Amino acid sequence: MSQGQIHLDVVTPERLVFSEVVDEVILPGSEGYLGVRPGHVPLMVGLGVGELSWRRGGRQDRMAVAMGYAEILPDRVVVLAETAERAEEIDGQRALSARRRAEEMLAGNPHKQVDIEQARAAQLRAAIRISVAAKKE
């Protein structure tokens, strides 16, 4: 690994999703998006629902991630997410129908607070996946 690059690992409980050397990482922290370049101070950050993107050469790639945390070291970023899907793996139709379901659930006046929270979270996740899938190429 040459100077000025970061090793990015994305791991979920189900598998190692991504492990490569990149130039820059932008990740959805629980307190907002943050960009990481080589030489970043060591940082432990909670991960929200959002779009994780990285730049390598002139090329930018992205994936949808949700819940977890990220460990940032000067030459390494480890993202432990509960779900992580690369743009090309996302089924646009499924994401759309998931969003519709969530919206219907919210529209249908759920009684329990838990249901509302779950539906909101599902809606957000679906929206992120749709936007990641849309930017595929």
Place this chain on the structure above:
Amino acid sequence: MPNTLDLKRRIRSVKNTEQLTRAMKMVAAARLRRSQEQILAARPYAHRMHEVLARLACCTDAGHHPLLAERGDERVEILVITSDRGLCGGFNSSIIRRTEAFLAEPGRSDAPLHIVGRRAADYFKGKPVTIHSSYADVFRDFSFTRAREIGQDMIQRFMKGELDAVYIIYNQFKSAIQQNVVVEKLLPLVRIEAAAAVRHEYIYEPPPEQLLDALLHRHVNVQLWAALLESNAAENGARMVAMDAATKNAGELIDKLTLQMNRIRQAAITREIIEVVSGSDALG
């Protein structure tokens, strides 16, 4: 004495069974390989998670987190992991036997059960036990999300103080031909050793206490996920072995029946010859 036609039918039926068991063995072998890969794939996450927890444990007051609080063994609940389908040897019965033994221990007879898999659910349905919840088809649509669903309810009730401990009984995958029934404590979590040396001085966002809280919740789910993965692999291993034995038995049975059939056929022919010979003797 059975006649040859009956034996022929019998042989045909055993052959069909043999084909079936052989196919099931193949399927189980393929699934076993996949489930073993899943176990391996889950390791990096669990490993990383443990590292971070250890690091957080040394800079926070981790010992007082509610998920780590030992409250004795008064109100115990049990999570039993079996399979949805049978034909896998002693896989389910050994789990059920272990569960019965666990329930037989003093003060545990009314411990509520959480059941994964139809086999245990069917077994305990008519028994005088409390079934708190029961999940089926977990392994068909197998994902971490399912593990989280199962864990959620237990974590919430544990945090509220409605229960003191959760034990988990499952088959641990040793090798394709060996499974071990294990009883593990899922909640409260086993104390996490603080990391000895701190390599980096981290900045935390959100603050470490909050991060630790979120991580510990997830840690329970990861533990549960690991148990489900083990059980899944063990089930496929057990089924493969059981079906292999069944295929062998069917083969032996076919050989035996074929031999028997040929003997009868031979005897019939011999008898006919004797009849013809003695007939012609009588005429001559």
